Amino acid sequence: MITRQFGSEVRWMLRRPRTLIGLLGLALVPIVISFGVWLAGEESGGPGIAAILGGNGLVVPIFTLFMSLNLLLPLVASIWAADGLAGEAQHGTLRGLLVAPVSRVRLLFVKLFGLTAMSLLAVTLMAVVGIIAGTAFLGTDGMTTLSGTTLGTGEGLLRIALFIVLVTFQMVSIGAVALAVSATTEHPLVVQAATMVSIIVFQVLGQFPALDWLHPFLITTGFPGLIDVMRDPVPLDQIWDSTLLAGCYLLIGTGLAALRLITKDN
Amino acid sequence: MNKRKASLAAAAAGVVAGAAGLSLLAMPAGAGQPPSLPDVSPESLVEQVLTSKPGAFGGTVEVDNQLGLPAIAEIPQLADGKHSARVWTDGAGKVRLALPNGQSEQTIVSDGTTTWSWNSVTNKVTKAEGKTEQPEEAKAIDPATAAKEIVGLTKEFSDISVDGTARVANRAAYELVLTPKASEKTLVREVRIAVDSELKMPLRVAVLTNGTAEPAGTVGFREINVGPQDPKLFEFTPPANAEVTTPEAEKGERGERPEAGLEQALRGENPQVFGSGWDLVVGARIPADAMTQVPAEAQGLVDRFTKKVSGGWGSGQLFTTKIATVLIADDGRVVAGAVPEQVLFDTIGQVK
Structure with missing residues (x-):
């Protein structure tokens, strides 16, 4: 029963034209990055992970996702969360779902599942296009890590898979909080604006050393640590911290959304 | 109606758990209860520090710098704050160091005869042959070496005591304290060295200065696993498209600094x-x-x-x-x- 609801939710999301246009846009990002690095030529070096992109096509998916996590992926998650509840409320279809003999908690889990499935699809799509574009434009010979070691292709793909899971989890956590906002309004734009403003404000707050007591509470603080996937051997503590931090947001977001949905009149 | 109440309670519990988790994550890791260990005399502990030969281990060293230096954009490493480094050694001269700096990393691998040094910012590898000594960087961040040097230089000029125990990187340690004698004209109030009770290896060095309660500088293990390390860690093959140079060539460039x-x-x-x-x-x-x-x-x-x-x-x-x-x-x-x-x-x- 619930699997059928899960399936229909994802099919419903995939049928929206803007979902497809959005996915297409996301797929363009790694192509543009690979093309840009290829155009810049063999010159390598520089700060951060961009330094090891030259001749190292398997790093493109990681680089793309790492850059997109700051703005693009939260935006996409907020769009899906906005469509999930506020969008349905706007079209009047949420009322039908709320009066149906289906538990509201279950309704929330269906929405959360749709968000997770679509996030995983989007992130995986970007990674796969990144692997292809990176290999095509920059060539590949295993995967050079930030530590200067070279991993075999198989192990490189495993790192990419790990990164896909980590980034998807961050996206779902942001989406869960956006779902909580989505449950309170019938204007999808409000949800998107609230989410994006929060993410940007968090990132700005993260820049001030004077506010360092606040930093451990901001989900954006966990983003940079995820790049540890590209070190060898992988240090797990920062990755673990970022994931736990996102997990807390997921709990809070889901809890608030459930509280609102259960108490909603109809 | 009851089911509704139960769902509401569960949702509220989720919110509370998430908020509690956030605060837990934000709290600095507590030192925990100091372990109880049999008494040792300061003299024998000093002797052990000076003669200890750390075996194979791998771990993360954290350097906490509160020297009060101004933050300068050009030299971020100098600014106050925490920096970490990862160290592996087989105890017989092979060393690997990973020094992360933001999203970049510097890796230094020494197998006893060849020292490789990789920097992701420059995409360059420096290869030094026939060097059997520990790389300079390894000395600087290894608490054991730092402790040995401090104790060796200053033990005759200090009052030495054992001040309780501490837990460092989840290991039980004695706190060896060196206090400069009254006749010494120095900024240092005391140096605390946490010596592992089993391995007799210094795990943490903290320097306290006059007028402040917090250490001005701390070098210590945040995490350590003792025992044989993966031998692959002490091998290094330069990445295919990295430039490989020798220290002599590198020095020519560095002379400009x-x-x-x-x-x-x-x-x-x-x-x-x-x-x-x-x-x-x-x-x-x-x-x-x-x-x-x-x-x-x-x-x-x-x-x-x-x-x-x-x-x-x-x-x-x-x-x-x-x-x-x-x-x-x-x-x-x-x-x-x-x-x-x-x-x-x-x-x-x-x-x-």
Whole structure:
């Protein structure tokens, strides 16, 4: 029963034209990055992970996702969360779902599942296009890590898979909080604006050393640590911290959304 | 109706759990209960520190720097704050170091005969052959080596005691405390060395200075696993498209660096040493041509850092941190030490 609801939710999301246009846009990002690095030529070096992109096509998916996590992926998650509840409320279809003999908690889990499935699809799509574009434009010979070691292709793909899971989890956590906002309004734009403003404000707050007591509470603080996937051997503590931090947001977001949905009149 | 209440309670519990989790994550890791260990005499603990030969281990070292240096965008590593490094050693001369800096990383691998040094920022590998000594960087961040050096240099000039126990990187350790004797003119109040109760290896070194409760500098393991390490860690193959150079070629480029002159002078072949113990002062003379080579931009940096001073000895610039003072005279004489500035003014006249 619930699997059928899960399936229909994802099919419903995939049928929206803007979902497809959005996915297409996301797929363009790694192509543009690979093309840009290829155009810049063999010159390598520089700060951060961009330094090891030259001749190292398997790093493109990681680089793309790492850059997109700051703005693009939260935006996409907020769009899906906005469509999930506020969008349905706007079209009047949420009322039908709320009066149906289906538990509201279950309704929330269906929405959360749709968000997770679509996030995983989007992130995986970007990674796969990144692997292809990176290999095509920059060539590949295993995967050079930030530590200067070279991993075999198989192990490189495993790192990419790990990164896909980590980034998807961050996206779902942001989406869960956006779902909580989505449950309170019938204007999808409000949800998107609230989410994006929060993410940007968090990132700005993260820049001030004077506010360092606040930093451990901001989900954006966990983003940079995820790049540890590209070190060898992988240090797990920062990755673990970022994931736990996102997990807390997921709990809070889901809890608030459930509280609102259960108490909603109809 | 009951089901509704149960769902509401579960949702509220989720919110509370998430909020509690956030606060837990934000809290600094507590030191925990100090372990109870059998008593040891300070003398035997000092002996153990000096003779300990750490075996194979891998771990994460955290350097906490509260020297009170100004934050300068050009040299982020100097600014106050925490930096971590990962260290692996087989206990027999093979070492691997990973020094992350933001999203970049520097890796140094030494298999006893060849030292590879990789920097992701420059995409360059430096290969040094026939070097059997530990790389300079490994010495700087290894708490065991740092502790050994401090104890060796200062034990005759200190009151030594064992002040309870501590838990460092989840291992039980004794806290060995070296306090400079009253006759020592130094900025240092005490040095605390946490010595592993089993391995007798220093796990953490903290330097406390006069007038502050928090350590001015701490080097210690955050995490350590003792035992044989993966031998693959001590091998290094340069990435296919990285440039491989030798230290000689690298040095040619490095000679351009403005601070190289000062560094060379202080680390030079035969630095002049005045006094002994805690108020030991190191002196040197920077060659006149190195003094004039300093580019204007670097000079500006130096000026932001330092204070102009003058006296019977001449005039120059004074650079002060909580833990050390450096005096650079305008004629190229340099003295430095963990001492108040007056000691430097008194000593600089002896620099040849």
